[in-house]
Amino acid sequence: xxxxxxxxxxxxxxxxxxxxxxxxxxxxxxxxxxxxxxxxxxxxxxxxxxxxxxxxxxxxxxxxxxxxxxxxxxxxxxxxxxxxxxxxxxxxxxxxxxxxxxxxxxxxxxxxxxxx
Amino acid sequence: xxxxxxxxxxxxxxxxxxxxxxxxxxxxxxxxxxxxxxxxxxxxxxxxxxxxxxxxxxxxxxxxxxxxxxxxxxxxxxxxxxxxxxxxxxxxxxxxxxxxxxxxxxxxxxxxxxxxxxxxxxxxxxxxxxxxxxxxxxxxxxxxxxxxxxxxxxxxxxxxxxxxxxxxxxxxxxxxxxxxxxxxxxxxxxxxxxxxxxxxxxxxxxxxxxxxxxxxxxxxxxxxxxxxxxxxxxxxxxxxxxxxxxxxxxxxxxxxxxxxxxxxxxxxxxxxx
Amino acid sequence: xxxxxxxxxxxxxxxxxxxxxxxxxxxxxxxxxxxxxxxxxxxxxxxxxxxxxxxxxxxxxxxxxxxxxxxxxxxxxxxxxxxxxxxxxxxxxxxxxxxxxxxxxxxxxxxxxxxxxxxxxxxxxxxxxxxxxxxxxxxxxxxxxxxxxxxxxxxxxxxxxxxxxxxxxxxxxxxxxxxxxxxxxxxxxxxxxxxxxxxxxxxxxxxxxxxxxxxxxxxxxxxxxxxxxxxxxxxxxxxxxxxxxxxxxxxxxxxxxxxxxxxxxxxxxxxxxxxxxxxxxxxxxxxxxxxxxxxxxxxxxxxxxxxxxxxxxxxxxxx
Numbered sequence: 215x216x217x218x219x220x221x222x223x224x225x226x227x228x229x230x231x232x233x234x235x236x237x238x239x240x241x242x243x244x245x246x247x248x249x250x251x252x253x254x255x256x257x258x259x260x261x262x263x264x265x266x267x268x269x270x271x272x273x274x275x276x277x278x279x280x281x282x283x284x285x286x287x288x289x290x291x292x293x294x295x296x297x298x299x300x301x302x303x304x305x306x307x308x309x310x311x312x313x314x315x316x317x318x319x320x321x322x323x324x325x326x327x328x329x330x
Numbered sequence: 331x332x333x334x335x336x337x338x339x340x341x342x343x344x345x346x347x348x349x350x351x352x353x354x355x356x357x358x359x360x361x362x363x364x365x366x367x368x369x370x371x372x373x374x375x376x377x378x379x380x381x382x383x384x385x386x387x388x389x390x391x392x393x394x395x396x397x398x399x400x401x402x403x404x405x406x407x408x409x410x411x412x413x414x415x416x417x418x419x420x421x422x423x424x425x426x427x428x429x430x431x432x433x434x435x436x437x438x439x440x441x442x443x444x445x446x447x448x449x450x451x452x453x454x455x456x457x458x459x460x461x462x463x464x465x466x467x468x469x470x471x472x473x474x475x476x477x478x479x480x481x482x483x484x485x486x487x488x489x490x491x492x493x494x495x496x497x498x499x500x501x502x503x504x505x506x507x508x509x510x511x512x513x514x515x516x517x518x519x520x521x522x523x524x525x526x527x528x529x530x531x532x533x534x535x536x537x538x539x540x541x542x543x544x545x546x547x548x549x550x551x552x553x554x555x556x557x558x559x560x561x562x563x564x565x566x567x568x569x570x571x572x573x574x575x576x577x578x579x580x581x582x583x584x585x586x587x588x589x590x591x592x593x594x595x596x597x598x599x600x601x602x603x
Numbered sequence: 604x605x606x607x608x609x610x611x612x613x614x615x616x617x618x619x620x621x622x623x624x625x626x627x628x629x630x631x632x633x634x635x636x637x638x639x640x641x642x643x644x645x646x647x648x649x650x651x652x653x654x655x656x657x658x659x660x661x662x663x664x665x666x667x668x669x670x671x672x673x674x675x676x677x678x679x680x681x682x683x684x685x686x687x688x689x690x691x692x693x694x695x696x697x698x699x700x701x702x703x704x705x706x707x708x709x710x711x712x713x714x715x716x717x718x719x720x721x722x723x724x725x726x727x728x729x730x731x732x733x734x735x736x737x738x739x740x741x742x743x744x745x746x747x748x749x750x751x752x753x754x755x756x757x758x759x760x761x762x763x764x765x766x767x768x769x770x771x772x773x774x775x776x777x778x779x780x781x782x783x784x785x786x787x788x789x790x791x792x793x794x795x796x797x798x799x800x801x802x803x804x805x806x807x808x809x810x811x812x813x814x815x816x817x818x819x820x821x822x823x824x825x826x827x828x829x830x831x832x833x834x835x836x837x838x839x840x841x842x843x844x845x846x847x848x849x850x851x852x853x854x855x856x857x858x859x860x861x862x863x864x865x866x867x868x869x870x871x872x873x874x875x876x877x878x879x880x881x882x883x884x885x886x887x888x889x890x891x892x893x894x895x896x897x898x899x900x901x902x903x904x905x906x907x908x909x910x911x912x913x914x915x916x917x918x919x920x921x922x
Contacts, residue, residue, distance in 0.1 A: 220375070220915040221709050240769075241696050242377050243709060245918035248496065252489045253377040256384040257692060260685075261773075280636050281610050367668045367681055371661040372903075374911035376692045383685035387678055394674045409673045433906070436666050437899055440910045497917055504917035587669075594672035594734045601792050603672035603734075603784075 223272035224250040226258055229265045236268065247271065340403065347531035348469055349403060350421065351538060354526065354576060355460075356396035357422035360412055361584070362453060363390035364591055365426070368435040374443055381489060385450075388482045395475050402471065413595040417585050418578040421526065425449060425518035427575070427584040444504075444511035447497060451490035452515055452552075456522050458483045459547050460538070468536035491555070498559040509561075516563065517571040523548065526576030610637070626834045631761030634700045645829050646760055647701045654694030655716050656724040661687040662900045663727055667737035676784070683741060683780050686773045693766040700762065717905050719892050726809045728894025735788060735798030739806055741781020743851060747813045749774045750847045759834040789858040796859075803855065804863045811881045812889075814844040848876040 224247065226239040239258040244250035250269040259267075278285070293299035297317060304314040313319070340348065366386030373379040397408040405411060420427075426449070431442035461483065464476035497504045525532055525541045533540040549565060556563050573579030594603065613621070619639055625632070632638055661684050668684055671677040699709055715721035726744050731737065752771055758764045788795040815827070817840060830836045838846070848869075855862065867878045888894075892901060 219708075220919050240693060240766075241700075242692065243375065243696070243699075244377060245915075246496075248492050249918070252485075252492050253381050255485070256381040257377055257689060260380075260384060260689070277635070364669055367677070370668055370681065370684055371658075371665050371688060372907035372911075374914040376658065376688055376695065379688045380685055380692060383681060383688070387681050387685070390674065390678055390681070394678075397674070412674055413672075431910075435669065436662075437903055438906060439903060440906060443911055443914050497914070500917035502917065503913050507913065591669050591677075593670045594667075597672075597734075598792060598794065601795060602787055603676060603791075603795075 220245045222246070222250075224254075224269045225272055225275065226250075226254045227268040227270070228254070228259055229267075230263055232265045234265070236266075241272065341535075344469075344531075344535045344537075345403070347528045347535055348472075348537055349400065349405060350526055350528045350576075351532050352396055352400050352403075352472070353421040354423075356393050356400060356411070357420050357575075358393075358426055358453075358457070358522070359389050359396065360393035361420070361422045361587065362426040362450070363387075363393060364587060365428075365430055366450075368430055368439075369441060369446065372435075372439055372441055385486050385489060388486065392479045392482075395479065399471055399475060409595070410599065413592040414599060417580045417588060420575065420578065420580060420584065420588075422575050422584075423518070423521040423524075424570075424572045424575045424579070424581060424584075425515060425522055426453065427580060427587060428518070428572070429583045429586075442507075442511065444497065444507040445514060447490060447493045448508065448511040448515045450486075451494045452519060453522060454483060454486045454490055455551060456519075456544075456548050458487060459544055459551065463539045463544060464537075467538060472537070495555070495559060498561070512561070512563075516567045517569050520568045520570040521573070521575055523568065524570070524574065524576055526574075626759040629757075630759075631764065632759055633761050641829070642833050643701055643704075645826065645833065646763065646835070647698055647705075649826070649830065649835065650694055650701065650763055651698040651712055651715075652722055652724075654691050654698055655712065655721055656727060657687050657691035657694060659716075659723040659900060659904065660727045661691070662903060663729065663731040663896070664737055664740055666731060667734060670734070671737070672734065679780050679783075680737065680741075683777055686777065690770045690773070693769060697760075697762045697766050713908055717901065717908075722890045722892075725812045725886055725889045725894070726806075727900070728889045728892070728897045729806070729809050730895050732805075733798050733802065734784075735795075735802035736805065738781055738784030738788060738799065739802035741777055742785045743781070743803075743806060743810055743855075744813070745774055745777040745781055746851055747810055747847055749778060750843050750850070751814065754838050754843060755836045757834075758836065763835070785858070789860070799858075800860055803860050807863045808881045808885075810847075811844065811878070812883075812886045814847065815840040816883055816886070817841045817844075845876055848878070852876070 221243040222245060223241055224244055225241050227236045228239055229236050239254070242250060242253055242257055244253055247269055251267065254267050254269055255264055304316075307314045363386045366382065366389065369379075370383050370386070371379060373382050393412070394408060397411045400406070400411055401408050406414075428449075430446060431440050433439040433441070458480070461476045461480045465473055465480065467473040467476065494508075497508050523541060523545045525538070525544075529541045532538050538544075545565075545568075549563075552563065572581055610618070618637055622632070622637065622639060622642075632642075664680065664684050664687070668677070668680050671680045695709060695712060698712065699707075702708070702711070712721065716723070726740075726747075731740060749771065752767055752774065756764060756767050756771060758767065785799055788799045818827075827836075827839055831839070852862070852867075864879045867876065869875075870877050889897070892898065
């Protein structure tokens with residue numbers, strides 16, 4: 215068998231619905247991406263819905279090596295990036311007789327109707 | 331369960347054409363799904379085994395829906411329709427009953443993948459065209475089933491067309507094997523296209539379009555595909571070499587298949603399994 | 604992760620120590636991670652055997668796919684056997700990734716199967732001559748498989764644990780599919796009842812063997828200590844066999860079926876099921892491909908693989 219061969223590795227990703235994130239499924243062997251694509255749904259999503267499927271040739275994926283995974287470590291000193299660092303505002307707003315606009319409140323605005 | 335029959339009174343003049351059409355649809359899918367089930371575990375690679383089996387299951391599911399329409403018309407229950415009818419009563423196209431290749435499915439199977447690809451691709455395309463027409467059938471229960479079945483045919487077509495194109499383009503031995511399979515399939519493809527002796531009645535009663543319209547549509551749909559792989563196919567290549575299944579003509583392959591598929595059922599057709 | 608020592612600077616002993624520390628802490632090992640050679644080889648052996656057993660396991664049931672007695676049963680068993688192939692796919696992918704550094708591929712797995720180097724589970728060498736066997740395989744053989752597979756759901760090797768999670772979810776369907784067939788036969792005619800009882804009699808010994816020997820003294824070798832040490836599994840073969848008895852014997856008896864072992868009983872003092880040992884010499888012989896159906900099924904697999912070779916060659920370099 216040549217260095218390409220019939221058994222090439224593909225990684226399969228799928229989306230459950232139009233709004234869900236792409237999720238990793240599993241890997242399969244196929245001679246090319248067209249065949250990989252027609253294998254994907256029935257091999258890994260026989261019992262669940264799929265709104266989209268991606269197949270990616272494994273050799274095209276650059277992953278972290280075990281050593282490089284050490285680059286993922288970071289200190290726990292970054293409160294300033296998150297709401298955690300601004301929690302004191304709640305008490306302050308209370309002083310002005312206002313509610314704090316927290317994550318729950320702000321993300322609820324998307325569904326707000328005019329005049330709410 | 332489908333609609334009660336009483337809602338849809340069937341004109342005695344329409345019934346023979348309607349049941350004839352339903353038997354063809356049901357028997358075609360049933361026997362091809364059976365042939366597909368024999369392939370299980372023997373495909374060119376494991377991933378394909380899994381994918382192919384889904385298609386066979388879908389196809390047998392379609393047969394069950396068509397048999398259910400016959401049951402609703404008082405033709406007998408779905409399992410006896412599928413298991414108890416003799417070869418001469420079957421209305422499937424002969425092409426779909428032909429064995430997958432030499433050997434038995436349990437021991438010495440040397441199944442022909444080229445034949446599987448061509449038979450399934452050509453048939454599914456014809457089935458798609460037939461079902462698109464049935465979506466407008468005046469027999470409402472059939473139109474509703476056609477709409478549902480149609481949904482699953484996109485994948486079947488994509489799957490078989492991918493294999494067909496790739497193996498045709500591969501050249502060499504694959505091309506030779508594929509061309510032999512194409513000749514074999516076309517030699518009996520008229521048997522798939524034909525709607526049998528009541529075809530005219532079917533069209534007149536608005537059950538389905540005339541068979542020649544469907545045939546031209548198949549040729550037209552396949553034309554660009556054939557051209558893309560440098561294959562010359564003309565209408566004259568379509569024949570009915572091994573008999574007309576629509577009038578109950580069948581091969582010994584069907585007798586053997588029926589013996590196998592009804593072996594357990596026949597131990598006691600009245601029992602619950 | 605306070606270790607400042609870079610991985611490549613570690614000695615083999617330090618790597619091993621860190622590896623054992625990781626798995627003992629419940630961390631998962633991934634395909635690209637460093638692992639002891641012994642761990643890799645143990646996994647390759649275990650998972651390739653598990654995977655190829657699924658593929659070979661499709662064959663005893665395959666007989667009953669076209670023969671199933673109703674449309675519903677035909678569809679159910681097709682889906683079930685399809686899943687077996689699917690499980691084989693998942694497991695072989697896991698094994699293939701482990702073999703990659705050794706330069707081996709699926710092609711080698713298939714050739715190892717044909718040459719007899721790669722074994723498959725004892726149960727799949729046995730005959731399945733009636734529809735009762737089709738039901739029994741789904742019910743009890745899959746039941747036994749569920750017991751052994753759930754025991755490895757927390758395996759230290761991440762890809763195996765993930766594959767098993769998918770597999771076990773589908774096994775629930777298999778168990779119910781088998782139960783449905785058995786229940787219909789048990790509640791059916793006398794002839795149908797007899798079909799189930801015959802199948803139980805035929806499969807009993809193979810089911811006991813399925814979990815493997817209690818310890819190395821029975822068959823000379825046993826990998827169970829290694830797999831427990833590496834946190835691939837937690838329970839011993841005998842623990843699993845006992846679990847199987849506890850779960851399934853009451854169910855078998857409740858359907859009016861008899862066990863073909865009159866010595867079988869639960870010993871309250873020892874809190875153990877007491878049973879007659881299967882013939883372990885027979886077991887050794889069966890897994891050496893000398894079982895009643897070993898050669899026929901290997902022959903079918905080999906013929907199919909060879910017959911389709913042209914397809915794999917045709918698309919060898921496509922795209």
